[in-house]
Amino acid sequence: xxxxxxxxxxxxxxxxxxxxxxxxxxxxxxxxxxxxxxxxxxxxxxxxxxxxxxxxxxxxxxxxxxxxxxxxxxxxxxxxxxxxxxxxxxxxxxxxxxxxxxxxxxxxxxxxxxxxxxxxxxxxxxxxxxxxxxxxxxxxxxxxx
Numbered sequence: 001x002x003x004x005x006x007x008x009x010x011x012x013x014x015x016x017x018x019x020x021x022x023x024x025x026x027x028x029x030x031x032x033x034x035x036x037x038x039x040x041x042x043x044x045x046x047x048x049x050x051x052x053x054x055x056x057x058x059x060x061x062x063x064x065x066x067x068x069x070x071x072x073x074x075x076x077x078x079x080x081x082x083x084x085x086x087x088x089x090x091x092x093x094x095x096x097x098x099x100x101x102x103x104x105x106x107x108x109x110x111x112x113x114x115x116x117x118x119x120x121x122x123x124x125x126x127x128x129x130x131x132x133x134x135x136x137x138x139x140x141x142x143x144x145x
Contacts, residue, residue, distance in 0.1 A: 083120035
């Protein structure tokens with residue numbers, strides 16, 4: 001991690017047991033610091049991190065289907081996915097996945113900060129930020145139709 005982002009705070013967690021604020025509160029500057037093409041280190045063989053932020057509320061069912069399809073087709077390339085999603089509740093939906101395995105999402109009672117936009121981080125190989133954004137946007141448009 002230090003090679004990918006020397007300023008990132010490293011936190012130890014057992015089985016993903018962390019407060020959402022530890023992951024997202026005050027640390028978003030590191031997520032947004034990722035260049036649009038993704039951050040890559042030569043020793044990591046094409047592994048990149050992409051942070052996506054969505055202004056509008058996400059349809060959780062449509063998003064879940066899109067994510068399932070992404071993981072079914074590219075799960076070996078998606079090393080991690082984490083996010084706080086605005087799905088219309090008083091707090092966000094906490095999303096945490098490793099490759100093909102997505103842990104049961106948790107509905108949080110409140111947002112950890114004043115930013116209520118959906119924020120998703122993908123870490124993987126050969127993933128393109130623009131392709132992720134475009135495919136999700138197209139899927140959401142189709143789901144609304």
